[in-house]
Amino acid sequence: MRNNCLRLTMWLIASVMVISGCSKDEPKQTKQPAPLVQLYEVGADTQTTARRFVARVDALSTVDLSFQVSGRINQLVEKQGIVVPEGELLAALEPQDYELALRQAKSSLRKAESDFQRGEELKKESYISDSDYDGLKTNYENAQIAVENAQLNIEYAELHAPFNALITNRLVEKHSFVQPNQPVLRVQNINYLRVHVNVPERMMRMAVEEGPHYQVYLENKAGEKVTGNDGQPVTLSYLEHRTEVNEATQTYRVTFKLPRIKGVELLPGMVLTARIEIERPDAQSWWVPLKAVDTSGQEEFAVWLYDEKTKTVSYHPVEVGVIRDNQAQVKGGISAGQKIVSAGIRQLQENMTVRPFDSAKPVL
Template identity: 30%
Template sequence: MPQPMRTPRGPLSHSRITAALCALLFLSGCADDETPAQVPPRVAFVEPLQRIDHGPQTLRFPGVVESVTTTQLAFQVPGRVERMLVDEGERVEKGQPLAKLDRTDYELQLREAEARLRQLEADLARKRTLLAEGILAPAAVEPLQANVVAARVARDSALRDIDHSTLNAPFDGVVARRLVEPDMVVATGSSVLELQNNQHIEVTVDLPETAALNVPLNATLQAEGELVIADLTLPLTYKEHSTQPREGSRTYRLTLRGDPPADYNLLPGMAMRVRLQRPPAAQDDAPPRFRLPLTAVQAAPNGSHYLWLAVDGHVQRRDLQLERIEADHAVVSGELNDQMLVVVAGGSKLSEDQPIKAERRK
C-alpha cells in the first residue's frame, strides 16, 4: 500500500529564499527614492526700534515772511517832482535813478555861486600882486581870502543840491509804493517812495518758552521754511532773537534769514511753516535708548537679555541692556539703531541664523 508524501520541515527551499531577498531589495529601493520635505521659513512679526532720547528732534512753528529792509525814501532838498522814473513792483539796482525834481532853481543858484566865486578869485589875484609889490598890507588881503573860501562853499553847496534833486536807489530792491506823483511839491525829508530790500528775506517765528529753552539760538541753528500756498522749501539761517517776551504772551521773537527763490515773488506777509532742528541732548556720552514691545526681549540662562534682529531673511541675536519696563514695553540700550527690525513675537522658538519670513503687524 503506497505511503503518503510528507512535507519537509527543514531549511527553506531555494526558491522561497530568493523571493524573500527580492522583496527586501524592492522595499529598500523604494525607501532610497524618498527625500525629506523642505520646511518653510517661520513667519516672524517685526517692528522698527523706536528711539526715545539723544536723537535730533524737529520742531514746527508758523512763521511770517518779512522784508530784510523796508525804507521810505525822500529827497534831501525841497522842490517840485518833475518825473517818477519807476513803478510799483519794479525791481531796481543800487544807484539807479528813481525820481527827479525840477532843478531849475538849483541850476540858477549854481550859476550865481560860480560867478561870484570867479569875481572874488580875480580880485584876490590882483590884490596878491599888489601885496607882492609892497603896495598893499597883508591885512587888506586876508578878508578877501575868507570871502573866496565862502564862495567856494556856496558853489559846492549848489552842486550838492543839484545832485540831491535826483533820488537814487540806496540798495537793490523792489519798489513797494509810490507815495507822490509828478508835479507835486515835496518838502525836505518828505517820503516819496517805499523800497524793499529783496536780496534776502526774513522769516519771524514766535517761540514758546520750552522751545526757546532747548533750541540753539545762534548760528548753529538748523531751520527750514515751507511756503503754505506753494510747493516751495527754503533753507533758513539764524539772524537774531529777542530776549524779552512779547507783550501779552510768553513767546520770544526769532528772526531767520534766507535767499528768495528766483521763480516766486515771495512777498512780506506770506505765511510759512518753519521747521527747527533741536540737537541731541548731551548726557555724558550715555548710549541712546529705545522703546520696544516687552515680548521682543528674551532672557538668557545667565540672566542677561537679548533680542532677535531680522537681517536678510534670517535672525541674528543682539545682546542688550534692559533699562526699565513701562507697562507692556521695555526701554533698552546697547549697540542698536532705529534702522533695525526687531522680532516682537515668538522669539523663544528661534535660533541663530534661522530663516524667517519677516512681516509687519497690521
C-alpha cells in the first residue's frame, strides 16, 4: 500500500512538470514607444518679454488754490470732478470794496499828479525848495503805487485756472468769508498724467546694464491693451525714477508720462496694470527655457536639436550667458527657427527618435 502511494505521488509530480513545460508561451517582443518630449522654437517670441505691474495713476501736480486778499465769495465753481480749461474763472470775491479802493486810489493819484506838475513849474522859478519839490514827487509816486496795488487786489479777488484743472474738492462753500491764503479749491494738473510702477531690483539692474528697448502699455481688467479713439494702444513714455530702493519690497519707483488722450477716461488715484514689453538689444542671442539646457554631457552647456524630417534629436553644444527667471541666454550655437527639446532631455540619446508633445492629441 505504501509503495502504491509513493508511485502515485511520483506520477502526479511528473504530470505537473509536463503540463507546466507544455504551457510555457514564447515571450512577446513589444516595441517601446519613442520618448515624449516638449519642443521650443528658438526666437518664436521675437526676444520680447512682457512683465506686468500694478500701476497707480497720479496727476502732474495737486494744488490748493487760495485768494491773496480777504472777502466774501460770490462766485464758486459748482461741480467737482470736472475739468476747467486754463484761464477760466474758478472763484471770485465780492468786488465792491476793492473797486471802491481803486477809485479812491485813482482820485488820489490825479491830485498828486496835479500837485507834482504845479510843483515842477514852481521849481523852475525857484518858488519852492528842493525838499518841497521832492515831497511832491514822492507823493505822486506813492499814489501811482497805490493805484497798482488796488488794481492787483481786484485781480487777487478772482481765482483762474492756472492750467487745465480737474476740480477735486471744494474746501469752502459759496458766500463764505475767507482770509488771505485760506485754501478754497483743490485742483489737479492733468495736462498729462503720471503713472507710477514699482520695479524689482533685478529689472532695474538689467535696465542699467543692458539698456534694452522697451514699450509700456496699460491693460484693462480683461488683460487687453487700453486703446484710444484711433484704435491704437495707448503708450507711456519714461519720465523719472527714484534711486532709493524701498526697503520693504526691494523695488524702485519708476514714473511714466501719459498724455491726455480723448476717449481714455483715466483719473488720478486709479489703479491699473502696466504692461512692459522688453526687447533684448542683442539680436545674436536667444532666450530659451532653462530646462532646455543640458549640463550632464561632455560639454558644459548643450541643447538637443530636433529634426522634423527624421523625427530625431541631436546633441548640440551652445554658449550660455545670463540665467534669470527660469530662462537662459544662449549667445551662440543656435539660430532662430530651430526647435529644441525643452522638457524630457534626461532620457535622450544621439539620433534617438522622439514624439513631440501635442496638447491637442492624447498622450497614449
